[in-house]
Amino acid sequence: MSKGSSSPSIESPSERVTALPSSPAELLRYISSEPYKQAQQELQERVSTxxxxxxxxxxxxxxxxxxxxxxxxxxxxxxxxxxxxxxxRPEAENELSRVLGRRRADGRSLISVxxxxxxxxxxxxxxxxxxxxxxxxxxxxxxxxxxxxxxxxxxxxxxxxxxxxxxxxxxxxxxxxxxxxxxxxxxxxxxxxxxx
Known part of the structure:
Protein backbone atom coordinates (compact mmCIF):
# COMPACT_ATOMS: atom_id res chain seq x y z
CA MET A 1 0.00 0.00 0.00
CA SER A 2 1.56 3.25 -1.12
CA LYS A 3 1.66 6.30 1.11
CA GLY A 4 1.77 9.89 -0.13
CA SER A 5 4.39 12.00 1.61
CA SER A 6 2.24 15.12 1.31
CA SER A 7 -0.89 13.67 2.92
CA PRO A 8 -2.05 15.43 6.08
CA SER A 9 -1.19 13.90 9.42
CA ILE A 10 -3.78 11.93 11.37
CA GLU A 11 -3.80 13.11 14.95
CA SER A 12 -5.52 11.86 18.04
CA PRO A 13 -5.60 13.48 21.48
CA SER A 14 -3.06 10.95 22.77
CA GLU A 15 -0.59 12.12 20.12
CA ARG A 16 -0.74 15.66 21.51
CA VAL A 17 0.83 14.57 24.80
CA THR A 18 4.40 15.82 25.04
CA ALA A 19 5.43 13.41 27.80
CA LEU A 20 3.90 10.20 29.10
CA PRO A 21 2.48 10.38 32.63
CA SER A 22 5.02 8.98 35.08
CA SER A 23 2.52 7.41 37.49
CA PRO A 24 -1.07 6.12 37.58
CA ALA A 25 -2.11 9.15 39.63
CA GLU A 26 -0.60 11.50 37.05
CA LEU A 27 -2.38 9.59 34.28
CA LEU A 28 -5.72 9.95 36.08
CA ARG A 29 -5.11 13.66 36.56
CA TYR A 30 -4.33 14.01 32.87
CA ILE A 31 -7.41 12.18 31.57
CA SER A 32 -9.56 14.17 34.02
CA SER A 33 -8.13 17.48 32.85
CA GLU A 34 -10.17 19.94 30.81
CA PRO A 35 -7.63 20.09 27.92
CA TYR A 36 -7.82 16.30 27.52
CA LYS A 37 -11.63 16.25 27.68
CA GLN A 38 -11.81 19.07 25.16
CA ALA A 39 -9.38 17.28 22.82
CA GLN A 40 -11.45 14.10 23.08
CA GLN A 41 -14.64 16.03 22.29
CA GLU A 42 -13.01 17.70 19.29
CA LEU A 43 -11.80 14.33 18.01
CA GLN A 44 -15.26 12.76 18.40
CA GLU A 45 -16.79 15.64 16.44
CA ARG A 46 -14.20 15.33 13.67
CA VAL A 47 -14.76 11.57 13.41
CA SER A 48 -18.57 11.83 13.49
CA THR A 49 -18.59 14.40 10.67
CA ARG A 89 -35.19 2.50 11.75
CA PRO A 90 -37.46 5.56 11.51
CA GLU A 91 -40.48 3.57 10.30
CA ALA A 92 -40.35 1.43 13.47
CA GLU A 93 -39.87 4.56 15.61
CA ASN A 94 -42.92 6.17 14.03
CA GLU A 95 -45.00 3.03 14.60
CA LEU A 96 -43.98 2.91 18.28
CA SER A 97 -44.83 6.59 18.69
CA ARG A 98 -48.24 5.93 17.13
CA VAL A 99 -48.89 3.00 19.48
CA LEU A 100 -47.72 4.93 22.55
CA GLY A 101 -49.53 8.06 21.47
CA ARG A 102 -46.63 10.22 22.60
CA ARG A 103 -43.61 12.01 21.18
CA ARG A 104 -40.87 14.19 22.58
CA ALA A 105 -41.51 17.93 22.84
CA ASP A 106 -39.46 18.50 19.68
CA GLY A 107 -41.55 15.97 17.73
CA ARG A 108 -39.00 13.16 17.75
CA SER A 109 -39.93 9.61 18.72
CA LEU A 110 -39.69 8.66 22.40
CA ILE A 111 -37.70 5.56 21.49
CA SER A 112 -34.83 5.21 19.03
CA VAL A 113 -34.90 1.90 17.16
Whole structure:
Protein backbone atom coordinates (compact mmCIF):
# COMPACT_ATOMS: atom_id res chain seq x y z
CA MET A 1 0.00 0.00 0.00
CA SER A 2 1.56 3.25 -1.12
CA LYS A 3 1.66 6.30 1.11
CA GLY A 4 1.77 9.89 -0.13
CA SER A 5 4.39 12.00 1.61
CA SER A 6 2.24 15.12 1.31
CA SER A 7 -0.89 13.67 2.92
CA PRO A 8 -2.05 15.43 6.08
CA SER A 9 -1.19 13.90 9.42
CA ILE A 10 -3.78 11.93 11.37
CA GLU A 11 -3.80 13.11 14.95
CA SER A 12 -5.52 11.86 18.04
CA PRO A 13 -5.60 13.48 21.48
CA SER A 14 -3.06 10.95 22.77
CA GLU A 15 -0.59 12.12 20.12
CA ARG A 16 -0.74 15.66 21.51
CA VAL A 17 0.83 14.57 24.80
CA THR A 18 4.40 15.82 25.04
CA ALA A 19 5.43 13.41 27.80
CA LEU A 20 3.90 10.20 29.10
CA PRO A 21 2.48 10.38 32.63
CA SER A 22 5.02 8.98 35.08
CA SER A 23 2.52 7.41 37.49
CA PRO A 24 -1.07 6.12 37.58
CA ALA A 25 -2.11 9.15 39.63
CA GLU A 26 -0.60 11.50 37.05
CA LEU A 27 -2.38 9.59 34.28
CA LEU A 28 -5.72 9.95 36.08
CA ARG A 29 -5.11 13.66 36.56
CA TYR A 30 -4.33 14.01 32.87
CA ILE A 31 -7.41 12.18 31.57
CA SER A 32 -9.56 14.17 34.02
CA SER A 33 -8.13 17.48 32.85
CA GLU A 34 -10.17 19.94 30.81
CA PRO A 35 -7.63 20.09 27.92
CA TYR A 36 -7.82 16.30 27.52
CA LYS A 37 -11.63 16.25 27.68
CA GLN A 38 -11.81 19.07 25.16
CA ALA A 39 -9.38 17.28 22.82
CA GLN A 40 -11.45 14.10 23.08
CA GLN A 41 -14.64 16.03 22.29
CA GLU A 42 -13.01 17.70 19.29
CA LEU A 43 -11.80 14.33 18.01
CA GLN A 44 -15.26 12.76 18.40
CA GLU A 45 -16.79 15.64 16.44
CA ARG A 46 -14.20 15.33 13.67
CA VAL A 47 -14.76 11.57 13.41
CA SER A 48 -18.57 11.83 13.49
CA THR A 49 -18.59 14.40 10.67
CA UNK A 50 -16.13 12.44 8.51
CA UNK A 51 -18.63 9.83 7.27
CA UNK A 52 -22.25 9.18 6.33
CA UNK A 53 -24.14 5.90 6.73
CA UNK A 54 -26.24 5.50 3.57
CA UNK A 55 -28.79 2.96 2.36
CA UNK A 56 -29.30 4.66 -1.01
CA UNK A 57 -27.03 6.57 -3.36
CA UNK A 58 -26.80 10.33 -2.66
CA UNK A 59 -26.01 11.01 -6.35
CA UNK A 60 -28.35 11.14 -9.34
CA UNK A 61 -25.55 10.31 -11.77
CA UNK A 62 -23.28 7.36 -11.13
CA UNK A 63 -19.67 8.11 -10.22
CA UNK A 64 -16.56 6.16 -9.24
CA UNK A 65 -16.02 5.35 -5.58
CA UNK A 66 -13.36 3.26 -3.87
CA UNK A 67 -13.62 0.28 -1.55
CA UNK A 68 -11.01 -1.87 0.15
CA UNK A 69 -10.37 -5.60 0.06
CA UNK A 70 -7.93 -7.46 2.27
CA UNK A 71 -6.44 -10.86 1.59
CA UNK A 72 -7.56 -13.71 3.83
CA UNK A 73 -5.12 -16.48 4.71
CA UNK A 74 -7.65 -19.23 3.91
CA UNK A 75 -9.13 -17.68 0.74
CA UNK A 76 -7.88 -16.97 -2.75
CA UNK A 77 -10.00 -13.84 -3.16
CA UNK A 78 -9.92 -10.88 -0.80
CA UNK A 79 -12.91 -9.79 1.24
CA UNK A 80 -14.45 -6.33 1.03
CA UNK A 81 -13.62 -4.35 4.17
CA UNK A 82 -16.73 -3.79 6.30
CA UNK A 83 -17.48 -2.59 9.82
CA UNK A 84 -20.58 -3.16 11.90
CA UNK A 85 -22.78 -0.06 12.04
CA UNK A 86 -25.90 0.86 13.96
CA UNK A 87 -28.63 2.05 11.61
CA UNK A 88 -31.78 3.86 12.74
CA ARG A 89 -35.19 2.50 11.75
CA PRO A 90 -37.46 5.56 11.51
CA GLU A 91 -40.48 3.57 10.30
CA ALA A 92 -40.35 1.43 13.47
CA GLU A 93 -39.87 4.56 15.61
CA ASN A 94 -42.92 6.17 14.03
CA GLU A 95 -45.00 3.03 14.60
CA LEU A 96 -43.98 2.91 18.28
CA SER A 97 -44.83 6.59 18.69
CA ARG A 98 -48.24 5.93 17.13
CA VAL A 99 -48.89 3.00 19.48
CA LEU A 100 -47.72 4.93 22.55
CA GLY A 101 -49.53 8.06 21.47
CA ARG A 102 -46.63 10.22 22.60
CA ARG A 103 -43.61 12.01 21.18
CA ARG A 104 -40.87 14.19 22.58
CA ALA A 105 -41.51 17.93 22.84
CA ASP A 106 -39.46 18.50 19.68
CA GLY A 107 -41.55 15.97 17.73
CA ARG A 108 -39.00 13.16 17.75
CA SER A 109 -39.93 9.61 18.72
CA LEU A 110 -39.69 8.66 22.40
CA ILE A 111 -37.70 5.56 21.49
CA SER A 112 -34.83 5.21 19.03
CA VAL A 113 -34.90 1.90 17.16
CA UNK A 114 -31.53 0.77 15.88
CA UNK A 115 -30.22 -2.36 14.20
CA UNK A 116 -26.74 -3.60 13.40
CA UNK A 117 -25.78 -3.85 9.73
CA UNK A 118 -22.56 -4.53 7.85
CA UNK A 119 -21.22 -1.23 6.53
CA UNK A 120 -19.09 -1.24 3.37
CA UNK A 121 -16.31 1.29 3.97
CA UNK A 122 -16.32 3.47 0.86
CA UNK A 123 -14.29 6.51 -0.19
CA UNK A 124 -14.89 9.37 -2.59
CA UNK A 125 -11.12 9.85 -2.91
CA UNK A 126 -8.72 7.15 -4.09
CA UNK A 127 -5.92 8.83 -2.12
CA UNK A 128 -7.97 8.60 1.10
CA UNK A 129 -8.68 4.93 0.37
CA UNK A 130 -4.95 4.26 -0.03
CA UNK A 131 -4.12 6.07 3.20
CA UNK A 132 -6.81 4.17 5.11
CA UNK A 133 -5.62 0.90 3.58
CA UNK A 134 -2.11 1.65 4.85
CA UNK A 135 -3.53 2.14 8.34
CA UNK A 136 -5.27 -1.25 8.11
CA UNK A 137 -2.05 -2.93 7.01
CA UNK A 138 -0.26 -1.33 9.97
CA UNK A 139 -2.89 -3.01 12.18
CA UNK A 140 -2.11 -6.41 10.67
CA UNK A 141 -4.52 -6.75 7.75
CA UNK A 142 -2.96 -8.66 4.85
CA UNK A 143 -2.38 -7.00 1.48
CA UNK A 144 -5.11 -4.38 1.49
CA UNK A 145 -6.06 -3.39 -2.06
CA UNK A 146 -8.02 -0.38 -3.29
CA UNK A 147 -10.76 -1.23 -5.79
CA UNK A 148 -12.71 1.20 -7.95
CA UNK A 149 -16.48 0.65 -8.07
CA UNK A 150 -19.48 2.22 -9.75
CA UNK A 151 -21.51 4.00 -7.06
CA UNK A 152 -24.93 2.87 -8.30
CA UNK A 153 -23.81 -0.75 -8.65
CA UNK A 154 -22.30 -0.65 -5.15
CA UNK A 155 -25.54 0.59 -3.61
CA UNK A 156 -27.59 -2.00 -5.51
CA UNK A 157 -25.27 -4.75 -4.28
CA UNK A 158 -25.38 -3.47 -0.70
CA UNK A 159 -29.18 -3.35 -0.72
CA UNK A 160 -29.39 -6.93 -2.00
CA UNK A 161 -27.57 -8.18 1.12
CA UNK A 162 -29.13 -5.62 3.54
CA UNK A 163 -25.86 -3.86 4.20
CA UNK A 164 -25.20 -0.12 4.17
CA UNK A 165 -22.51 2.07 2.66
CA UNK A 166 -20.29 4.04 5.04
CA UNK A 167 -19.13 6.90 2.83
CA UNK A 168 -16.03 8.86 3.82
CA UNK A 169 -16.22 12.18 2.03
CA UNK A 170 -13.25 13.68 0.23
CA UNK A 171 -11.56 16.52 2.11
CA UNK A 172 -12.86 15.50 5.54
CA UNK A 173 -10.87 14.23 8.51
CA UNK A 174 -9.70 10.65 7.89
CA UNK A 175 -10.24 8.71 11.13
CA UNK A 176 -8.10 5.87 12.41
CA UNK A 177 -9.78 2.47 11.78
CA UNK A 178 -10.46 1.93 15.50
CA UNK A 179 -11.97 5.43 15.80
CA UNK A 180 -14.31 4.79 12.88
CA UNK A 181 -15.31 1.36 14.21
CA UNK A 182 -16.11 2.83 17.64
CA UNK A 183 -18.12 5.71 16.15
CA UNK A 184 -20.22 3.37 13.99
CA UNK A 185 -21.09 1.26 17.03
CA UNK A 186 -21.65 4.17 19.41
CA UNK A 187 -25.31 5.02 18.84
CA UNK A 188 -27.48 4.32 21.85
CA UNK A 189 -29.45 1.12 22.02
CA UNK A 190 -33.25 0.94 22.20
CA UNK A 191 -33.11 0.35 25.96
CA UNK A 192 -30.92 3.41 26.54
CA UNK A 193 -32.93 5.82 24.41
CA UNK A 194 -36.20 5.91 26.35
CA UNK A 195 -36.92 9.44 27.50
CA UNK A 196 -37.25 9.41 31.26
Missing amino acids: SYEVLEGSPWVMSRPVYVLASKQADREAGLTHTLRARVS LEMRDGIITFESEADAQRYGALLEAEGHLEVAVMRADSHELFRASQSVRSVVVLLRSGCHLPQPDQLAAALRSKRSLEDSIDD
